[in-house]
Amino acid sequence: MITSFLLKSLDRSIIAVVAILLGLSIAVPALNLLTAPDHPLHVPTYLVSLFGKYLTYALLALALDLVWGFCGILSLGHAAFFALGGYAMGMYLMRQIGARGSYGNPLLPDFMVFLNWKELPWFWQGFDMFWFAALMVVLVPGLLAFVFGWFAFRSRVNGVYLSIITQAMTYALLLAFFRNDMGFGGNNGLTDFKDVLGFNIQAPGTRAALFAASAVTLALCLVLTTAIVRSKYGKVLVAVRDAESRTRFLGYRVEHIKLFAFTVSAMMAGVAGALYVPQVGIINPGEFEPGNSIEVVIWTAVGGRGTLIGPIVGAILVNGGKSIFTAAFPEFWLFALGGLFVFVTLFLPKGVVGTVSAYLARRKAHRRAADADNARDALVAKPMAAE
Amino acid sequence: MNQTINQTKPKSLLYLDGVSVSFDGFKALNSLSFVVEPGELRAIIGPNGAGKTTMMDIITGKTRPDEGQVFFKGDIDLTQRDEAEIANLGIGRKFQKPTVFESHTVWDNLELALNRRRGVFPTLFYRLTADDKARIEEILSTVRLSARRDDLAANLSHGQKQWLEIGMLLAQEPELLLVDEPVAGMTDAETAETAILLKEIAKTRSVVVVEHDMGFIRELGVKVTCLAEGSVLAEGSIDFVSSDPKVIENYLGR
Incomplete structure (x- = not known):
C-alpha cells in the first residue's frame, strides 16, 4: 500500500517539479527583462546566470542519480562528461569569435595563434556550425561512457573498484587537457566568448534565454x-x-x-556542461578535477538518491549554500560541505526528499488506518444505537 | 563405457561427464559424472564441501570447469556460455539464501522473472499484456502469495521469500530447475508444503534439489545422488543410498 502510494506521489511530485521549472523558465526572464531595476520583484542579471548555473548542476546530479540511485553504479567521474560537453560547446563559442580575437585571426582561436599554429587541427573542424557542436555535446561524452562502460561492465568491475577507475578516468582527462599541445587551450581553457547563435553572450536577453533553456532542458530530462x-x-x-x-x-x-543507463547518463551530463559554459563564460581543465565529481555525489546524497527530484533539490540547496557561505566565511566552506555530507549520511540516509516523502507516506498510511478504524467503529455503533 | 555414453547423452536433459574444477589447488569437483533425464526430480545430498554448489555454478555458467563436458538437451555445450545465455536456454537456479528483489513488490519480482525478451529496448518499451497478467496471477496462486502481491518482497517471511524465488523460477519457464536447499530455515509445515510444491512443479519439468534435510528428501521420494569430495559416492533410492556403508561413513554417520 505504501509502495503504490509512493509511486503515485512520485508521479504527482514530478509533475509539480516540471511545472515549477517551466514556470521559472518564463517568470525569471520576465522579471529580469520587463521590470525596472528598482522594482521589488526585479531579478538582477547576475542572479539569472547564477541560478542558470545551479540548474545545470541540478541536471548533472540528475544524470548521476540515474546510475547511482537506480543502478548502484557510484560514478566518481561524472564531472568529466560534464566537462566534455562543456568543451564541445566552448569550441563552438571560440569559433564564433572569428576575427574579433586579440590577434584578429579569422580562423584560429587566440591560443593557437599564440602557440604559433598555422592551421586549425582536424578535431576543431565543424565546430563553427551549431548543429555539429550540439551533436558533439551528446556524442563525445556518450561515446566515452559507452567505451569505458563496455570494458568495465563486461569485466564485471563493481563497487569501489569501479568508483576508483572513474576517478582515474577524470584525472587522466584533467592531465591531458592541461597540456597545451592537446589543442584545447591548456591551462587557460576556452574563454572570452563573444556571442552564441548570433546573440551577444553578455546581453541580459541572451542570459535570460540561457536560463530558460536550462530550466526547460532540466524539465525534459x-x-x-x-x-x-x-x-x-x-x-x-x-x-x-x-x-x-x-x-x-x-x-x-x-x-x-x-551500459545503457551509463551512456544515457553521460549524455545528459554533457548537455548540462554545454548549458553551463555560456553562462559562466569559461571552460578550463579545472572542471575535470576529481573533487568536482565527488561534489556531485554529495549534492545527490543530500537531496536523496534514487528519487530523481532529490538530486535537483540537493544541487540547488548545496550550491545556494555554497554561494552564501563562501561570501560570508570563505575559509570554512569545505568544512561545512564535509560536515554536511557526514550529517546527511548519518542522520538522513535517504536525503532531504527521501526523508520527507517517507514521512508523508507514513502519515497517509496512518490516517487511512485510522479512517478504517473509525468506519468500523461507526458500523459497530450503529446497530447499538438502533436498539 | 563409450557405448553407454553414446546412448545416454542424446536422450538426457543434463549430462555431466568427468567434470573437474579446482580453486587454489583444492579440488572442488573431481571427475564428476551425472545425468538428469527429462522430467526427472532428483535429490542431491552430501556433506559440506562435497561440491554441490560448485556443480550448480558450473551448470549455470558461473564457474568454468577445468576439464570435462557439460551438455544440456544432448548437444548444447554449457561450458561455452555465460549465465544470461544459459538462463535463456531454460535453466533456472534458486540460491541457497533466498534472493529476491527486496525493493520491488511481489508482483514486480514475478514480472521481471517472466520469460519475455530481456534486452534493453524490449524492456524499455514493455507493456504488461493480458496474457502476462494471467500468467503472473497463476504463479502467484501456485506459490500461495496472491494476497501479498502488492507488498514489498523485503517484508515477506523467510519461507515466503523462498516461495517467491521458486515462483520467479517458474515464471522463467525453465526446462531444468536447480534448487539449492529450499527448506533451510523453514518450519515443518512450510517444509511439507514446499515438498508438495516441488513435486507439482516436477510434473512439467526436471528439477534437481540439493538438500541436507533427510526427512524432506524422504518426503519427495525420488532418486538420490550422494556427492562427497567432488564426485558421486552413491546413487539410487533413499533407502538404498542411506544404507550404503560409504555414505554412512562420509555423510550420515557424522
Missing part, C-alpha cells in the same frame, strides 16, 4: 528519466542494484543494462 525508471527496464535497473547475480541468472545481460 526529468520527464525522460522518470519514463526510464518507471518502465520495466527501470525495474531491471533496480534489480541489478539490489541483487546483480539474481538478475543475471534470470537471463538479463547485466552489462548491457548498466
Whole structure:
C-alpha cells in the first residue's frame, strides 16, 4: 500500500517539479527583462546566470542519480562528461569569435595563434556550425561512457573498484587537457566568448534565454528519466542494484543494462556542461578535477538518491549554500560541505526528499488506518444505537 | 563405457561427464559424472564441501570447469556460455539464501522473472499484456502469495521469500530447475508444503534439489545422488543410498 502510494506521489511530485521549472523558465526572464531595476520583484542579471548555473548542476546530479540511485553504479567521474560537453560547446563559442580575437585571426582561436599554429587541427573542424557542436555535446561524452562502460561492465568491475577507475578516468582527462599541445587551450581553457547563435553572450536577453533553456532542458530530462525508471527496464535497473547475480541468472545481460543507463547518463551530463559554459563564460581543465565529481555525489546524497527530484533539490540547496557561505566565511566552506555530507549520511540516509516523502507516506498510511478504524467503529455503533 | 555414453547423452536433459574444477589447488569437483533425464526430480545430498554448489555454478555458467563436458538437451555445450545465455536456454537456479528483489513488490519480482525478451529496448518499451497478467496471477496462486502481491518482497517471511524465488523460477519457464536447499530455515509445515510444491512443479519439468534435510528428501521420494569430495559416492533410492556403508561413513554417520 505504501509502495503504490509512493509511486503515485512520485508521479504527482514530478509533475509539480516540471511545472515549477517551466514556470521559472518564463517568470525569471520576465522579471529580469520587463521590470525596472528598482522594482521589488526585479531579478538582477547576475542572479539569472547564477541560478542558470545551479540548474545545470541540478541536471548533472540528475544524470548521476540515474546510475547511482537506480543502478548502484557510484560514478566518481561524472564531472568529466560534464566537462566534455562543456568543451564541445566552448569550441563552438571560440569559433564564433572569428576575427574579433586579440590577434584578429579569422580562423584560429587566440591560443593557437599564440602557440604559433598555422592551421586549425582536424578535431576543431565543424565546430563553427551549431548543429555539429550540439551533436558533439551528446556524442563525445556518450561515446566515452559507452567505451569505458563496455570494458568495465563486461569485466564485471563493481563497487569501489569501479568508483576508483572513474576517478582515474577524470584525472587522466584533467592531465591531458592541461597540456597545451592537446589543442584545447591548456591551462587557460576556452574563454572570452563573444556571442552564441548570433546573440551577444553578455546581453541580459541572451542570459535570460540561457536560463530558460536550462530550466526547460532540466524539465525534459526529468520527464525522460522518470519514463526510464518507471518502465520495466527501470525495474531491471533496480534489480541489478539490489541483487546483480539474481538478475543475471534470470537471463538479463547485466552489462548491457548498466551500459545503457551509463551512456544515457553521460549524455545528459554533457548537455548540462554545454548549458553551463555560456553562462559562466569559461571552460578550463579545472572542471575535470576529481573533487568536482565527488561534489556531485554529495549534492545527490543530500537531496536523496534514487528519487530523481532529490538530486535537483540537493544541487540547488548545496550550491545556494555554497554561494552564501563562501561570501560570508570563505575559509570554512569545505568544512561545512564535509560536515554536511557526514550529517546527511548519518542522520538522513535517504536525503532531504527521501526523508520527507517517507514521512508523508507514513502519515497517509496512518490516517487511512485510522479512517478504517473509525468506519468500523461507526458500523459497530450503529446497530447499538438502533436498539 | 563409450557405448553407454553414446546412448545416454542424446536422450538426457543434463549430462555431466568427468567434470573437474579446482580453486587454489583444492579440488572442488573431481571427475564428476551425472545425468538428469527429462522430467526427472532428483535429490542431491552430501556433506559440506562435497561440491554441490560448485556443480550448480558450473551448470549455470558461473564457474568454468577445468576439464570435462557439460551438455544440456544432448548437444548444447554449457561450458561455452555465460549465465544470461544459459538462463535463456531454460535453466533456472534458486540460491541457497533466498534472493529476491527486496525493493520491488511481489508482483514486480514475478514480472521481471517472466520469460519475455530481456534486452534493453524490449524492456524499455514493455507493456504488461493480458496474457502476462494471467500468467503472473497463476504463479502467484501456485506459490500461495496472491494476497501479498502488492507488498514489498523485503517484508515477506523467510519461507515466503523462498516461495517467491521458486515462483520467479517458474515464471522463467525453465526446462531444468536447480534448487539449492529450499527448506533451510523453514518450519515443518512450510517444509511439507514446499515438498508438495516441488513435486507439482516436477510434473512439467526436471528439477534437481540439493538438500541436507533427510526427512524432506524422504518426503519427495525420488532418486538420490550422494556427492562427497567432488564426485558421486552413491546413487539410487533413499533407502538404498542411506544404507550404503560409504555414505554412512562420509555423510550420515557424522
